[in-house]
Amino acid sequence: MEKEKKIVVPTKIVGIFEKSKTFGFVKPDDKKNFKKDIFIPKAFIGKARNGQKVVVEIIKESIDGKKSEGKIVEILGFPDEAGIDMLSIIKQFELPSEFSKEVINEAKLVSKESISLKYRRDLREEEIFTIDGEDAKDLDDAVYVKKLSDGNYELGVHIADVSHYVRENTELNKEAVNRSTSVYMLDRVIPMLPVELSNGCCSLNQGVDRYALSCVMKINKKGDVIDADVFKSVINVTKRMNYHEVQVDIDRNNEEIISKYDDEKREYAKENIEADRDYLKHLDLMAELALILKNRRIEKGYLSLNIPESKITLDKRGKAIDVGIYDTSFSNEIIEHFMLTTNETIAEKFYWLDAPFIYRVHEKPDEEKVEEFNKFLLDMGYHIKGKLSELKPKAFAQILEQVRGRDEERVVSTLLLRTLKMARYDAENLGHFGIAGQYYCHFTSPIRRYPDLFIHRIISKYIEADYNVNDWFKSKYYGRAEKYAARSSLCEQRATKAEREADDMKKAEYMENKIGEEYDGIVSSITKFGIFVELDNTIEGLVRYEQMEDDFYIFDENRKTAIGETNSKIYKIGDKVKIVVIAADKELRRIDFKIL
Numbered sequence: 001m002e003k004e005k006k007i008v009v010p011t012k013i014v015g016i017f018e019k020s021k022t023f024g025f026v027k028p029d030d031k032k033n034f035k036k037d038i039f040i041p042k043a044f045i046g047k048a049r050n051g052q053k054v055v056v057e058i059i060k061e062s063i064d065g066k067k068s069e070g071k072i073v074e075i076l077g078f079p080d081e082a083g084i085d086m087l088s089i090i091k092q093f094e095l096p097s098e099f100s101k102e103v104i105n106e107a108k109l110v111s112k113e114s115i116s117l118k119y120r121r122d123l124r125e126e127e128i129f130t131i132d133g134e135d136a137k138d139l140d141d142a143v144y145v146k147k148l149s150d151g152n153y154e155l156g157v158h159i160a161d162v163s164h165y166v167r168e169n170t171e172l173n174k175e176a177v178n179r180s181t182s183v184y185m186l187d188r189v190i191p192m193l194p195v196e197l198s199n200g201c202c203s204l205n206q207g208v209d210r211y212a213l214s215c216v217m218k219i220n221k222k223g224d225v226i227d228a229d230v231f232k233s234v235i236n237v238t239k240r241m242n243y244h245e246v247q248v249d250i251d252r253n254n255e256e257i258i259s260k261y262d263d264e265k266r267e268y269a270k271e272n273i274e275a276d277r278d279y280l281k282h283l284d285l286m287a288e289l290a291l292i293l294k295n296r297r298i299e300k301g302y303l304s305l306n307i308p309e310s311k312i313t314l315d316k317r318g319k320a321i322d323v324g325i326y327d328t329s330f331s332n333e334i335i336e337h338f339m340l341t342t343n344e345t346i347a348e349k350f351y352w353l354d355a356p357f358i359y360r361v362h363e364k365p366d367e368e369k370v371e372e373f374n375k376f377l378l379d380m381g382y383h384i385k386g387k388l389s390e391l392k393p394k395a396f397a398q399i400l401e402q403v404r405g406r407d408e409e410r411v412v413s414t415l416l417l418r419t420l421k422m423a424r425y426d427a428e429n430l431g432h433f434g435i436a437g438q439y440y441c442h443f444t445s446p447i448r449r450y451p452d453l454f455i456h457r458i459i460s461k462y463i464e465a466d467y468n469v470n471d472w473f474k475s476k477y478y479g480r481a482e483k484y485a486a487r488s489s490l491c492e493q494r495a496t497k498a499e500r501e502a503d504d505m506k507k508a509e510y511m512e513n514k515i516g517e518e519y520d521g522i523v524s525s526i527t528k529f530g531i532f533v534e535l536d537n538t539i540e541g542l543v544r545y546e547q548m549e550d551d552f553y554i555f556d557e558n559r560k561t562a563i564g565e566t567n568s569k570i571y572k573i574g575d576k577v578k579i580v581v582i583a584a585d586k587e588l589r590r591i592d593f594k595i596l
Contacts, residue, residue: 013026013030013056015028015029016051016052016079016587017051017054018051019049023042026056039069040056040071047075048075053075054075055072059071089498090498092501095190097190110172115210123214128144128237129239130237131143131331132335137203141204141445142204145288153220157216159212159446160204163457177484179192180491181491181492181495183495186503193447198448211234213230222296223295225344232463239279243332289338294333301395301436302393310326320510344435355469356427356480358441358451358485361428361432361440364421365419365433376415382399411574421433424489427481427485449488450491451488461473508589517580518581519579521536522577531562531595547582579595
């Protein structure tokens with residue numbers, strides 16, 4: 001059993017070093033947790049130069065209001081050097097960014113293994129496809145859809161069999177447990193596994209034989225999975241596609257959509273459709289089944305939140321040059337609904353087998369938070385139906401449907417998300433509120449998530465034992481499932497915080513040269529110190545009350561509004577406002593607005 005490294009409060013802090021004649025001090029990047037500078041005795045300055053980003057180890061905690069003392073253990077470089085800002089975040093969250101020689105050597109060795117058909121079904125003649133983003137390198141899922149003679153559908157989902165290469169009691173597995181997840185920070189990825197696996201032998205690249213764990217489902221016209229077979233296989237992907245290409249192909253018969261294409265896009269569509277003509281029937285069938293699955297999910301109360309994802313464009317030196325919304329289409333939803341269906345199918349099958357497993361759980365929200373959310377909705381003319389103590393996902397789904405396409409949709413979706421609990425991993429099946437499902441797990445991304453890799457290992461052992469697994473095995477692996485679920489949840493939270501920090505930093509950097517520019521925005525949150533306004537491009541800034549010159553504003557905590565003391569003007573969440581950018585600070589991750 002691998003020993004785990006605990007995630008604790010950081011003992012190392014990243015910040016800017018400022019030097020004097022006899023001592024120095026470091027201004028921490030993390031102002032939320034470290035409000036005071038850290039004193040650096042001369043003996044512990046080393047070769048650090050004034051203004052450099054450094055990593056400090058605390059050697060003496062703050063006592064009686066005095067500054068903490070530390071020593072510089074690593075010099076990162078000057079803040080304006082390319083990549084130093086992102087490196088600072090990596091160090092701040094103590095993300096393991098380098099693989100040891102032992103891990104790399106193991107990865108190189110196992111990646112050279114030749115493919116064998118032993119104990120596997122040969123699916124190399126099947127027409128199987130990957131659909132991912134244009135820049136994706138770790139392709140861990142491939143699909144096909146067939147229409148059966150009885151009118152039902154056959155959905156085949158084939159996931160990279162990473163567990164074949166990452167064996168227990170190896171350095172590779174210890175490192176995978178330690179990292180538990182890949183971290184995606186704009187222009188870089190900190191992978192869970194070395195590139196020899198993540199981009200190499202485990203990636204389902206076009207035209208090469210690959211090991212897979214396959215789930216082939218029979219689905220009726222209502223979208224119900226009426227049969228499922230899980231087995232080990234060898235596949236050879238017929239064609240790699242990206243979301244943009246697939247959407248163009250799906251839209252080819254919709255003259256209204258095609259007419260809106262510009263000349264360049266129309267020409268691209270014409271060439272692309274011609275090139276993909278042999279595969280169009282597959283894509284049409286995929287779209288047909290995905291729509292059935294989507295409608296079934298909506299009927300159950302699946303929470304489809306309209307919260308756009310930020311798309312931050314960086315130049316060659318890593319500087320933010322544009323911030324917008326990541327463009328998604330129905331082609332993204334095709335894969336989403338196929339993967340959701342597969343994850344539910346796998347979770348239900350192995351739950352009833354009483355297998356030691358890691359589930360993806362999302363518990364019911366706290367009643368107090370739901371009441372608070374309902375108060376906000378009432379002010380906007382909506383309300384949650386039914387008893388809040390017996391809340392079902394469908395009650396939230398009905399609200400989302402009512403605001404669909406309206407100005408307030410984005411704000412309502414965001415506040416609903418804040419009302420929900422955070423999804424996590426657990427060895428117990430506690431259901432998933434967000435997808436309105438009783439059974440759910442993460443099975444489809446073992447290259448980048450350890451829970452997926454772990455349950456692949458469990459599934460493989462069940463298949464190898466022809467599902468005759470003894471109690472000793474179950475007891476042994478249930479304990480591991482508990483530990484790995486807890487570890488993975490912690491690492492996921494750390495990764496999410498690091499990714500958000502990177503986004504916030506680059507958004508502030510982008511706005512640093514937008515001082516004085518005016519934008520339309522919407523009030524996204526109101527606090528005791530000011531009003532947060534979100535722009536159309538997802539950038540959020542703070543309007544401090546002291547910057548509101550027309551009156552003195554008071555925060556009403558119960559109604560989450562700001563009320564003018566003299567003019568009684570009320571600002572509430574969802575209000576449209578026009579703002580001017582008055583300040584932006586990349587180091588502080590802060591953007592300040594003023595309402596016009």
